[in-house]
Amino acid sequence: MPERHLPALVLAFTVHKPGHDPAGNAVTALRDVHRRGYKAGWLAADRAYNAALPETFHAPVRDLGYRPVWDYRIxxxxxxxxxxxxxxxxxxxxxxxxxxxxxxxxxxxxxxxxxxxxxxxxxxxxxxxxxxxxxxxxxxxxxxxxxxxxxxxxxxxxxxxxxxxxxxxxxxxxxxxxxxxxxxxxxxxESLTFARNIGIRYWQELDHGLAPWTHHYFRLRNRVEHFNGYAKDHEAIERSRTRRIRGIAAQSLLLAFQIAHANQRKLASWLATLPSDGQPARRRPSNRHKRKNPSG
Structure with missing residues (x-):
């Protein structure tokens, strides 16, 4: 049977002001994922994280076992x-x-x-x-x-x-x-030792621009952006009127329910595409809009 990949799901999140300590909040979420026993792997982040201090982001994520895949500003x-x-x-x-x-x-x-x-x-x-x-x-x-x-x-x-x-x-x-x-x-x-802290802010295992880097970086980044759009479309997580209560603790709790429901939706859609009772797998419906004039 061919390998079946689970859909991308949210395993941890934090609530904070936009642009406020993104590196620290990311490490907090990753540590929580690690505490719950999930295996570390490739880690892609947008270009804002390269600007973080190595001791606040780059060193902690490597300590957790993650293998960063970076892109760079010009x-x-x-x-x-x-x-x-x-x-x-x-x-x-x-x-x-x-x-x-x-x-x-x-x-x-x-x-x-x-x-x-x-x-x-x-x-x-x-x-x-x-x-x-x-x-x-x-x-x-x-x-x-x-x-x-x-x-x-x-x-x-x-x-x-x-x-x-x-x-x-x-x-x-x-x-x-x-x-x-x-x-x-x-x-x-013949050879030389590079301590972990040497070049830690920019160094990565994969050659920037080559096929392995392209595969890992864009696959991970696209999944992040897709889930953001998915949760906004189906759970309206960006609309404050869906959480009419004050306080960061209450907002975090309600947002957790919204994200959990988005995860559940994605899993249900994925399960519906798997073969069952001898029936062939059902193709997942396309999200693309149909052309009004197919012959045009």
Whole structure:
């Protein structure tokens, strides 16, 4: 039998002023979900959460076991930090000699300096320059990262690490920029340890823009926006007249009933599409409006 995914449901919420401590309120809700035994997984949030202090959001959600999937504002794209010479670009650690055209590729697309086809080609080409995980993170969250020219299967050819030369003519060649102090530490070593707090605000496991990132980020974000619209349409949660009582405690309690009813509606609709008593599954009705003039 094919795997059947449950519909997206709300498991926790908080009531607060719009824009007031979104990171703190999100952590409160996630801790409550964790306390009730739900397994942590991928976590997508809108761009406002990248502006939060790491100790108030980024560190707590990682402590709970979540794996963030970030998007960035245009002023957050490009080089976001460095460590021992390695560059944090669009959430991923790269070789210090990453070509400039690959550093600014996403901001160039948003500024319409390049087209989507060029952007896709450059984002795919950038993957060869990324540092690769050498082992799983330790109990403190520190990660051991391997230089792209190191190891038994290098992804670039670098003159500093001569073992990477002559292996495959298709490997991108590193153009080493000479410096008065010589190569940075990441170039002098095979691998390097990144403590958890290094780049924690922007770093993510998935390469920004590539297919795995696109799959996880937009799937999660679309589910959030869909449920917001669903609850507004079916439960009118944005209308204060549906909760004519004062006080944040009373408002929270009534809102909890509305959200629970929205969850119940979604589950009932989902269950109605499953096969039962030997009958084939019923297709879920489309939410799209029918065209008034199908031949037009």
């Amino acid at each position: 002023d957050q794209l490009g080089i976001q930090g460095s460590h021992a010479g390695a560059l944090l670009v669009d959430g991923t650690w790269y070789c210090p000699n990453l070509p400039q055209a690959l550093i600014t590729v996403t901001s160039d697309l948003l500024e319409k300096k390049i087209d989507k086809i060029t952007w896709r080609s450059r984002v795919n080409a950038r993957a060869a320059f990324r540092l690769r995980p050498k082992a799983a993170p330790d109990h403190r969250g520190a990660r051991r990262m391997l230089c792209p020219a190191a190891g038994t299967h290098p992804t670039v050819a670098c003159p500093i690490k001569r073992r990477s030369l002559g292996r495959d003519a298709r490997l991108p060649a590193i153009d080493v920029m000479p410096t008065p102090t010589g190569p940075p530490e990441v170039c002098r070593r």
